[in-house]
Amino acid sequence: MKRLLIVLGLAAALLTAVGATHAQTAGEGAVRAAITAVDASRFPEIHVYLTVQDAGGRHIPGLTPAAFSLTENQAPVAAASLLEAEVGVQVVFVLEVNAAFKTRDAAGASRLDYLREALLGYVQEGMKDGDDLTILAPEGELIAHVSAAAPIVDALNRYTTEYAGAADPLALLSAGLNFASDVTPRPGMRRIMVVAANGLAPATDAQALADLVARAQATQVQIHTVFVGPEAGLETVGARNLQALSAPTGGQHTLLQGPAALQPILQSLADQRKQYRLSYRSALNLTGQHRLAVTIQLPDGAASAAPEFTFPLRVEPPIVSLPSLPARIDPATSAGDYPVPVQVTFPDGHPRPLQQAELLVDGQTVDRREAVEVVALTWPLGGYTAGLTRTVQVRLTDELGLSAESKPVEVFVAAPADVLAPTAAQQAERPPEPGLLVAGLVAGLLLAVGLVAAWVWGRPLLAAALSTPRPPRARPAEPVRRPQPPADPARLKDTMPLKLPPAPARRLHLPRVTVPRWKAAARAGRQPAVGRAYLEVVEPGGGGAPEAPLELVGPVLRLGRDPGLAEAVFPDRSVSRLHARIAETRPGVFTIFDEGSTSGTWVNFTQVAVDTGHELASGDLINLGRVQLRFRLRDLPGEARGNGRDPHPLAGA
Known part of the structure; x- marks a missing residue:
């Protein structure tokens, strides 16, 4: 009985220790998060793509915005929206095929056949249209940046080798890392490289390996490694050199014992297609490199902080101008208020709303608008009593607090007494007044009555006059037409001359084009x-x-x-x-x-x-x-x- 109690006590202690260990693992290492991309193309709105996985490399779904805490240059920001989307993966398979790949099993299948079968299964069943895939071997590129399955299957089936291995394995790995670091077809795609090799030679430069790992970390490339060889070889220096690529980048390391040995890595590729996209409104207003950090807190208490992500951003103040302001304005024809269109451009390529826009005349604010997007300010003209030249300017502030002022424009504003009388042509174009129309109709009616009366009463007199013969009259001589003398200037003394302000001077600035000297020499046929x-x-x-x-x-x-x-x-x-x-x-x-x-x-x-x-x-x-x-x-x-x-x-x- 005493022995039974001792056994039960040991079992209880063991279970308690296991539970504590599991809780510690869940709280510290069960969540892995990483920022895969920052999309600032629609700045000030920024999209942050994150991968959130458990200890097995599986995507953790169903998180809410409350689980994420963001800091921008160490200043907290609030996420406006959260989207869980499938963005795909960019994968590079590097096959360092040498003599170790020739070994066959009892059924006659070689280790290269294992790899070929595993890759064909992934391409035909696990790959999706959004993925991007590259395969490298010592002989060169089998396929590069392809998203369709058919050409990849064809390239794998046609691949043959002499099993000689790469002359420089590190150069082959560097080439694969270049492909993995290429710009992804869509923002947020996870960059992954899978290396299958019989280890890396013991003489491999440790600094060169460290440089490869540093490049992978800087470009957010996750490296998985597959040791192609006997199980006893896992303890060799070459196998440990190979594993040194995967551990620091968050990848897995496995032994190729059959096609199914790659399944955990291939499943990890499928799991990393899904990403979280956090969107927020940025307050950055300086050009340069900026730092973004994200912390994830799960409902069960597990937490993880994604490594800090650095991204470049160009931010410049807007440029404002007055493109269509005339040189002269007549208040009598402007109904008291004159609309002033304002043109706003953003040289950094990021259009954004304006917090405030002001119209200044002679340094005084005459119109102010808050939170405007399309600026059209109003200039009140009713208070001017004398014709003067006014200086007009616009000042505005954008959403980020960056300010800009337009160049001053001089405009002559005529007072009501200075407005010229209309010309004869302008009078002819005016519609007649209603009173004049009535008077014209009455006069026309009286004239018609008079003509009818004259016709009725004057017909006998007209007939008698026509019946009396008269001697023919001599035709008067044609008058001699002489050129008229020029008009006397004295007679024009009451004429008001038309005075207009001088047109603004315009200068033409031609851009200067600089041609590099070596290009200019080549174009001219001279020796560079x-x-x-x-x-x-x-x-x-x-x-x-x-x-x-x-x-x-x-x-x-x-x-x-x-x-x-x-x-x-x-x-x-x-x-x-x-x-x-x-x-x-x-x-x-x-x-x-x-x-x-x-x-x-x-x-x-x-x-x-x-x-x-x-x-x-x-x-x-x-x-x-x-x-x-x-x-x-x-x-x-x-x-x-x-x-x-x-x-x-x-x-x-």
């Missing part, structure tokens, strides 16, 4: 100038790149995808429209600056800060998305070389 430095194209990316080295002959060279914004153009989706610029900050010293690009600017696999830039050394490797460049300094005659630093050890120069 040679600069102190140049860029070699190491990896052109998917869209092609300039074949010749890019000479740095001017003070600044801009790099990007848009020919209208950059001189060095790389038509690849991974490159932003204006990605980066290289400036000669001191003679022979060049610094690269990031221009707020999506995938970031990297020098020797280290991300360049937006605000400080990075000073370049000869031989440095520059990554702009999938495009890779090498910076070179050139010894010009009579000049010292750059900053004198040796090339970076990773440059491989």
